[in-house]
Structures are given as C-alpha cells and as structure tokens.
Amino acid sequence: MGFFDRISEGLSRSRDKFKEQMNVLLDRGPNLDEDFWDGLEETLILADIGGAAASEIVDNLRDQATRQALPDAYAVLDLLNDQIAETFTPGGEDVLGGGEAIVLFVGINGTGKTTTVGKLAKEATDAGRTVLLGSADTFRAAAIEQLEVWAQRAGVEVVTRERGSDPASVCYDTIERAEQQGADLVLIDTAGRLHTSADLMRELEKVVSVVRKRANMPVYTVLVTDATTGQNGLAQAREFDRALDLDGVIVTKLDGTAKGGIALAVSHDLSLPILKIGVGEGLDDLKDFDAHDFARALIGDFDERS
Ligand SMILES: Nc1nc2c(ncn2[C@@H]2O[C@H](COP(=O)(O)OP(=O)(O)O)[C@@H](O)[C@H]2O)c(=O)[nH]1
Ligand SMILES: [Mg+2]
Incomplete structure (x- = not known):
C-alpha cells in the first residue's frame, strides 16, 4: 500500500x-x-x-x-x-532529519512513546545512522523490558538501569555511551506516569536540564500525543510545552479515530511542527508528516458535486 x-x-x-x-x-x-x-x-x-x-x-x-x-x-x-x-x-527538520541529535520523548502514559522510539530506531538504523536508546522510564520495570524488546527488533543498543533509578543518571550514562560508540542519534524514552502530574513535570524538567548540560550534540524535546484523546491531548500538550519548551510533536493512533483533526489544533495553537504520525502498532506504521497529504486524508476531495 x-x-x-x-x-x-x-x-x-x-x-x-x-x-x-x-x-x-x-x-x-x-x-x-x-x-x-x-x-x-x-x-x-x-x-x-x-x-x-x-x-x-x-x-x-x-x-x-x-x-x-x-x-x-x-x-x-x-x-x-x-x-x-x-x-x-x-519546521522541525533538525530534530529527526539526519543531523546529530539527542531527542527526549515525553508525554503521558500510554500515548505511544516507547513504541515510537522503537519504530524510529528501526527507521534511522535502516537509513544508515548509528542509533542508541536510553530508557529513562525507570518508574516501571515493564517499561524498561518493553524498550529492550524494541531495541532488539531494531538491532540497536539500549542503556538501562534498574527500576527506581534516577532517570537523569540513565540519561547521563546514555550520553556517555553515545560518545564512546559514536552514535549520531540518541533516542531517550521517559516516564509518562508519576505520583502526580506536578511530580512528572518536575522530574522531566530535571532530566531535560541534565541532558542539555551534559550533551555535546543538539538536544530536542518531542511530545508524543495520542489522537484518540482529542481536546484533552491539547491541554496536556500545553502543559508539557510550558514546562519543557517542546521542539515538535508526534501524533499517534491516527488509525481508527475520528479525532484526527487534533493534530492541527496542537500544531497551530502551540506553534509546534508535527514530526511524524503514527498510524498503527507495527514497526513501519510511523510515517513522515506532510501537511498537504494530511489535509487531503483528513477532509477528502469535494469534486463529486452531488
Ligand atoms: N493503533 C495504534 N496503536 C499505537 C500507536 N502507537 C502506539 N500504539 C499502542 O499504544 C499502546 C501504548 O504504547 P506505548 O508505547 O507503551 O506508550 P507509552 O506509555 O507512551 O510508552 C501500545 O499498545 C502500542 O502498541 C499507533 O500509532 N496506532
Ligand atoms: Mg513507555
């Protein structure tokens, strides 16, 4: 297809x-x-x-x-x-467009962060890049294992620490490892659930600031948002942008929802480029975003003047 x-x-x-x-x-x-x-x-x-x-x-x-x-x-x-x-x-070409980058993926639980990191790892490896993953979702053991499975599929290395570790130290280790192995794309998965939303934002702010200080490559923060959450997703996006000054958005689960228009609301209202879109759970269900294709898919053609 x-x-x-x-x-x-x-x-x-x-x-x-x-x-x-x-x-x-x-x-x-x-x-x-x-x-x-x-x-x-x-x-x-x-x-x-x-x-x-x-x-x-x-x-x-x-x-x-x-x-x-x-x-x-x-x-x-x-x-x-x-x-x-x-x-x-x-805009947003700098983030996943081929230049050296450390990209932190943020968003609430279940939006598709880990899956998206896995899909991107495969895509970038296939394109000949040297990719390293970091698992900064140390809140749940299952999250670390899930990223390890994706890393295996993509044939890339993933830096982990045991459950409950400080996510900022995992990022530190990841950047160190990236320098050792000459990785040009570092993808860091983060937690979407903490005790409260304020705890989550505080932790993420700390993680981003540690990464920015330590990194010798450009650092970007990308929100992964789930289209099925509609207007709630927009409110969350605003909260993340305020705390972390986002560089772009990936909208997932555009398959099977009637709320696909939310991608435009987030991009327009927050002045953020859409970097990729998710249209399924499979390894190659992450697609490049093209505004004209998206608009055409969203509203169709009106040439049947019936
Ligand atoms: N239908 C569909 N499911 C997706 C998509 N992206 C992720 N998922 C599913 O959403 C669920 C949560 O994904 P996960 O990556 O664990 O979310 P995280 O909590 O943000 O890391 C999983 O069952 C994924 O397979 C997508 O684009 N379409
Ligand atoms: Mg996850």
Missing part, C-alpha cells in the same frame, strides 16, 4: 465524520452567505481542529472568496485543503 493510502486509510473515520457534517452544510445550498461561513467554522471545530485554527481558516477563505470573486461553496471547498495545510506550523 502506498504512503498516502496508508495515511488515508488511517484517517478514514475522521474523514467520514467531516464529510457527513459537510453534506449537512451543503444541503442548504451552495450560496456563500453568513450561514455557510458559520456552518463551515462549526464543521471544522467538530472535526477537532480547534476554535483558533478553525476561525483562522474561515477568515482566510472569506478573504480569498472576496478577492477572487468565488461563485459558490464548491469553489471555496476547492481551497480548503491548501488552507488547512498552511495552518500547520512548519
């Missing part, structure tokens, strides 16, 4: 929901009246892309409709894909 088809299949539930709402809107007729613009904004909000992004998209489309004297709703919808694509925050 082609690249776009895989993303498109993953986002099919999000797209079906959007098309259903869009049909209700178009049933009222193709006139570009106030009702249409309000209805379009509401449809976009119902697609989980967030109020701020929805309002920006509608404002831009209204401007274009006036300037280009667009005849009807279909002419506006022809521009919707591009407009959605442009509303994503661009």
Whole structure:
C-alpha cells in the first residue's frame, strides 16, 4: 500500500465524520452567505481542529472568496485543503532529519512513546545512522523490558538501569555511551506516569536540564500525543510545552479515530511542527508528516458535486 493510502486509510473515520457534517452544510445550498461561513467554522471545530485554527481558516477563505470573486461553496471547498495545510506550523527538520541529535520523548502514559522510539530506531538504523536508546522510564520495570524488546527488533543498543533509578543518571550514562560508540542519534524514552502530574513535570524538567548540560550534540524535546484523546491531548500538550519548551510533536493512533483533526489544533495553537504520525502498532506504521497529504486524508476531495 502506498504512503498516502496508508495515511488515508488511517484517517478514514475522521474523514467520514467531516464529510457527513459537510453534506449537512451543503444541503442548504451552495450560496456563500453568513450561514455557510458559520456552518463551515462549526464543521471544522467538530472535526477537532480547534476554535483558533478553525476561525483562522474561515477568515482566510472569506478573504480569498472576496478577492477572487468565488461563485459558490464548491469553489471555496476547492481551497480548503491548501488552507488547512498552511495552518500547520512548519519546521522541525533538525530534530529527526539526519543531523546529530539527542531527542527526549515525553508525554503521558500510554500515548505511544516507547513504541515510537522503537519504530524510529528501526527507521534511522535502516537509513544508515548509528542509533542508541536510553530508557529513562525507570518508574516501571515493564517499561524498561518493553524498550529492550524494541531495541532488539531494531538491532540497536539500549542503556538501562534498574527500576527506581534516577532517570537523569540513565540519561547521563546514555550520553556517555553515545560518545564512546559514536552514535549520531540518541533516542531517550521517559516516564509518562508519576505520583502526580506536578511530580512528572518536575522530574522531566530535571532530566531535560541534565541532558542539555551534559550533551555535546543538539538536544530536542518531542511530545508524543495520542489522537484518540482529542481536546484533552491539547491541554496536556500545553502543559508539557510550558514546562519543557517542546521542539515538535508526534501524533499517534491516527488509525481508527475520528479525532484526527487534533493534530492541527496542537500544531497551530502551540506553534509546534508535527514530526511524524503514527498510524498503527507495527514497526513501519510511523510515517513522515506532510501537511498537504494530511489535509487531503483528513477532509477528502469535494469534486463529486452531488
Ligand atoms: N493503533 C495504534 N496503536 C499505537 C500507536 N502507537 C502506539 N500504539 C499502542 O499504544 C499502546 C501504548 O504504547 P506505548 O508505547 O507503551 O506508550 P507509552 O506509555 O507512551 O510508552 C501500545 O499498545 C502500542 O502498541 C499507533 O500509532 N496506532
Ligand atoms: Mg513507555
């Protein structure tokens, strides 16, 4: 299956929901009246892309409709894909794009951090990079074992310490090992659950600051967020960004959710680039993010003017 088809299949539930709402809107007729613009904004909000992004998209489309004297709703919808694509925050190529990097993966429990680190390790190794993993989720023994399994699959080394160790010391060991073996990509898995959310943020702040001090390579923090959590995911993303000053986001579980629009809300509202998207549990279910492909998969085409 082609690249776009895989993303498109993953986002099919999000797209079906959007098309259903869009049909209700178009049933009222193709006139570009106030009702249409309000209805379009509401449809976009119902697609989980967030109020701020929805309002920006509608404002831009209204401007274009006036300037280009667009005849009807279909002419506006022809521009919707591009407009959605442009509303994503661009950038983030430095993080996983091939240069030396130490990347810390953060996010709450169950969003897919460990899985994502495993998939990335395989992808980067296949691309000829020297990858080292670090297991800074020392809160649960199972988390360490899970990363070891992924490391084996990818054929890379992983630095661990026993359960309950200080996650910052694991990072320290990992960087030391990376220097010894000349690794050019270091991926560090972190805990998503601690006693409280404040404890978690404090621990992560400490880990990031230790890594930044010790590292001789650029250090990046990446949030792994789960699309199925919808608007909750956006609130969490904001909390992580405030504490850790994130460099980018990976959105997982875009397969089988109708809430795929949340990727746009997070990227737009927090001014963060989407680095990769997860569309399944398998080793090659992590895909490069392309804003135009994503927009097309999310809302589909409106050329069937039925
Ligand atoms: N369907 C689907 N499941 C995923 C995806 N990414 C991760 N998962 C699953 O989500 C669960 C939690 O993943 P895990 O990596 O342990 O999350 P962590 O707690 O953040 O480290 C596992 O069962 C993964 O297989 C994805 O893109 N799609
Ligand atoms: Mg984990």
